Amino acid sequence: MEITILLNGKKRTAEVRADTVLFDLLRDLGCASVKCGCETSACGLCTVLLDDKPVLSCSVLAVRADGRKVDTLEGLQDEASAFVGFIADQGAEQCGFCNPGFVMNTIALLRENPDPTDDEIRQYLAGNLCRCSGYEGQTRGIRAFLNAKKEGRL
């Protein structure tokens, strides 16, 4: 089947099978930031934005993205760069494997709720699993970013 998606602002056409998942299509189209952790919809690592909503690309059929907008970290570098340094400053990452999923979902969180409480941050990012950290560093990093923004330090 031939499908067309608007990938990071550019129209891309691809041939997919009935059971190709969006994750595999995106990797084939060169989006190396999109990673697969569990393939059972449980870890959040494969998060991308589909029509601006965060979804698990390992669990969406590629045909279901036909005619829709898909954004990956490759297309959202500017938005991500505003806060990733704050997370790194907290030493939140150890192996870093979970990072692309966290960053994508944080982008979605901040678009939906630009001024979240710590509980709202934890709640929104609960579907992103990290095997190394205790999640506190990520929460502190996002908090530090939000504080810097409020205090006009950005």
Added chain:
Amino acid sequence: MLTIDKYLRPSTLEEAYEAAQKKNSVVLGGMLWLRLANKRVSTAIDLSALGLEYVTEDEDFWHIGAYTTLRTLETHEALNNMTGNLFRDALKAIVGVQFRNLATAGGSVFGRFGFSDVVTALLALDASVVLYKTGALSLEDFCRMGKVNDILTEIRIPKTPVHTAYFAQRNTATDFPVLNVCAAEKKETITIVVGARPLGGTVYRFSAAETAENMAERIAGDAVFTGNTRASAEYRRHLCRVLVKRAVDEIMAEREGI
């Protein structure tokens, strides 16, 4: 891994229903549960073009289209206002936002999973379901029904404001619940549903005059609990007693405006 030979996106319910009658075809909701199965299906029937993604209301009911996502229910303000934030409370621990942006109300109800937070909450609200050929029936009856080869089109919730309380115990955050309990009070009747025993939600109804302790004892004594890798039957029974009491205490306090 789910292997699909043919993908079909019907434009009418009749077409979807016809396709679903064929051997080895499967109806797709959000596909999150389905894709865990290791099987080959001849035709996957995608409901996304049938206009089944909606939450509307009339005088008597809320109407929830089968293709509506769990995230839509969780964030729907009016629906949550009427149900004491039940959807927000019951759905928030289901994996994550990205998951709930895909999982559908129809797939969650049609699956009638014993562990389901969605079914436990909807049972407490006296919800009913509409199946394309079978017609409308109460969710309670649907949960007792055997395998049915039909298409779930809508979930209906009576439009009566309710006080609710929802508790689910999980071994780790976002894991499947070890037990879930929902209590809902309307018109002097308290409905209590206990699910994830790990069998599915059983519905109990009490007069609001009964004490929380009595309700908790009676349910814990009556309901069937079994053990699995997540919890023993005895632990579930103990949790049931604690969570039912807590849920009833919470709705009583809410009712009295404490």
